[in-house]
Amino acid sequence: MNDLLIVLATIVLGPLVGGFLFGIDRRLTARLQGRYGPPIVQPFYDFIKLWSKSRIVVSQSQSLYVLGYLLFTITALCMFVLGQDLLITIFVLAFGGFSLIMGAYAVKSPYANFGAQREILQMVAYEPILMLAALAIYMQTHSFMVKDVFKLNHPLLISLPLIFVALLIVLTIKMRKSPFDISASAHAHQEIVRGVYTEYSGPYMALIELTHWYELLLVLGIIGIFWATNPIVGVVLALAAFVLEIVVDNIEARMTWPWMIKFVWTTGISLSVVNIGLLWLVR
Amino acid sequence: MGLVDTARVKSPWILHYDCGSCNGCDIEILACLTPLYDIERFGMVNVGNPKHADVLVITGPANVRNQRVLRNLYEQMPDPKAVMAIGTCACTGGVFHNCYNVLGGVDKVVPVDVYIPGCSVKPEAIIDGVVLALAKFAGKGGAK
Numbered sequence: 001m002n003d004l005l006i007v008l009a010t011i012v013l014g015p016l017v018g019g020f021l022f023g024i025d026r027r028l029t030a031r032l033q034g035r036y037g038p039p040i041v042q043p044f045y046d047f048i049k050l051w052s053k054s055r056i057v058v059s060q061s062q063s064l065y066v067l068g069y070l071l072f073t074i075t076a077l078c079m080f081v082l083g084q085d086l087l088i089t090i091f092v093l094a095f096g097g098f099s100l101i102m103g104a105y106a107v108k109s110p111y112a113n114f115g116a117q118r119e120i121l122q123m124v125a126y127e128p129i130l131m132l133a134a135l136a137i138y139m140q141t142h143s144f145m146v147k148d149v150f151k152l153n154h155p156l157l158i159s160l161p162l163i164f165v166a167l168l169i170v171l172t173i174k175m176r177k178s179p180f181d182i183s184a185s186a187h188a189h190q191e192i193v194r195g196v197y198t199e200y201s202g203p204y205m206a207l208i209e210l211t212h213w214y215e216l217l218l219v220l221g222i223i224g225i226f227w228a229t230n231p232i233v234g235v236v237l238a239l240a241a242f243v244l245e246i247v248v249d250n251i252e253a254r255m256t257w258p259w260m261i262k263f264v265w266t267t268g269i270s271l272s273v274v275n276i277g278l279l280w281l282v283r
Numbered sequence: 284m285g286l287v288d289t290a291r292v293k294s295p296w297i298l299h300y301d302c303g304s305c306n307g308c309d310i311e312i313l314a315c316l317t318p319l320y321d322i323e324r325f326g327m328v329n330v331g332n333p334k335h336a337d338v339l340v341i342t343g344p345a346n347v348r349n350q351r352v353l354r355n356l357y358e359q360m361p362d363p364k365a366v367m368a369i370g371t372c373a374c375t376g377g378v379f380h381n382c383y384n385v386l387g388g389v390d391k392v393v394p395v396d397v398y399i400p401g402c403s404v405k406p407e408a409i410i411d412g413v414v415l416a417l418a419k420f421a422g423k424g425g426a427k
Contacts, residue, residue: 026323035321039293042326048290049337054362056334193332201334202361 003082010081011074018213019043021220025246032250043209050206058107058199065103066204070211072096077218083147086137086222090130093218096211097123104196115195118183121257125180125264126170132272133170133222136163139279150228157226157237162275164226166268168241173264174219177249182257288421291337291363294326295417298336300356302389304343307403308370312340314406322410333359338416339366339393344376345386357393365396365420367412374398396420 023040030037039045057063076092079085097119104116134144140159141148149156157164173180184195192198200208224231224238255263301309315322316329330336333356345353357366368389371377376387389395396419399412 030321030323034318036324037321038323038326042294045290045293045326048287049294052287052291053337056359056361194330194335197335198332199334205335 006081007078010078014074014077014217015210015213018217019047021216021242022213025242028243028246029250032247043213047206047209050209051203053202055203056201057204058109061106062103062199063204065099065106066200066207068099069096069103070207070214072099073211073214073218077214077221080146080218080221083145083150085144086134086146087131087144089146089218090127090134093215094123094127096215100196100208104199107199109199111193111198112196114192115183115198118192118257119196121261122173122180122183125261126173126268129166129170129264129268129272130222132269132276133160133163133167136160136272136276136279137225139276139283146225149225152228155227155229155233159279160226160275162271164223166271166275167223167226168244169264169268171219171223171241172245172248173260174215175245175249177245178252179248179255180260181249181254182260185254292417292421295337295365295413295420296328296330296335297338297340298330298333298356298360299340299342300353302341302343302345302349302353302373304370304372305403308342308373308401311403311406312342312369312409315409320406320410322413325413327413333357334361336360337364337420338413339364340369341366341373341389341393341395342369343389344372344379344382345389345392346382346384347386348384350386350392353389353392363420365416366393367397367399367416368395369399369409369412370404371400371402374400377402 020040020043022043023038026042027037027040072092073096076089076096079089079092101116101119101123104112104119107113137149137156137160138144140156141152176184182195184192184197197205197208220238220242223241224234227234227237299309299312314320333339337360339357339360341353357364366389368374372379373389376385379385380387386392388398390398397412397416399408401408404412
């Protein structure tokens, strides 16, 4: 019963928090560019507007895949909030990402197909780091369960600082921010229009925005559990990582996918492996 | 004004199509996005995809070659939508009005909601026009 309430609270309150975070993102970005920026509630206006627009379905299966993206991401977030298996959470999140890709492949638009290919490359880049992070957390807690992280008497950040840095890279890719906004950029007039999102419009685009809010919360949550001994510090840590991403987004140029793979696989994976190696030596 | 209308007025995403204008008006449209005018503070985003757009902003006169593209862009936009003709050329054809290939203003091809004259238009006039377009946009009611 208690778990059910937690799940309901996550589903209802999750988008509120996530939407406000995206509003803060747009406001902060505008301020960093010397502009005033839209109101903080702007993502909600966008959501309601998109929801109220007419449906244009390019391919019937597309709408199914949007639902898959939404439901898998909600499932992953709920599993995380309930303190379930971190590894399975990561797999379910990957299923969500896969649904988005399938939806983009369900249409013949070259822009969507290009975006889908790049989205696959992004997943190829960050999935190993998420796996290694789960492995490193396992080495500390001897369990893949998220709730066991809270039983540790020291913060994970102390023993896994390099994994934390690698997860910040994953956060940038997941938020689709520069330098990794290669599959779909929020900024117009790029070579693939809106990439994976090109053929989604109206209510389907609204559902994708909604999914982004849940997704952001989940990734920030994974960053937050690095200071699980004191949840307030954990939340501050996640918010600091979020602000850092916005600053990086504004000072970084948009890079190409070969650069992303090289950077994430060399820097990200070596950071993770060195951290795990050190843990193994100290043990 | 209900919640949906408010949201529509607060979040007009703009698609900009250049029918063959001299780029004077295009530069003024882009000036609206710069820190000086910053129309993103009203929730306006310049999108490159007609399927995400609410307001079609057109510069330059309609001609025989681009009318097909213009109509296609308009038809790809989900309802409700608004169309703005920016500059004298888009309104009437301007100095090009009697060229052999020019049909005239863009209203010969797609229904236009707001005409903003000027050669080139001032960013202030564009913002005024957008406010007018939004008032019409809110009145367009539910999606068809």
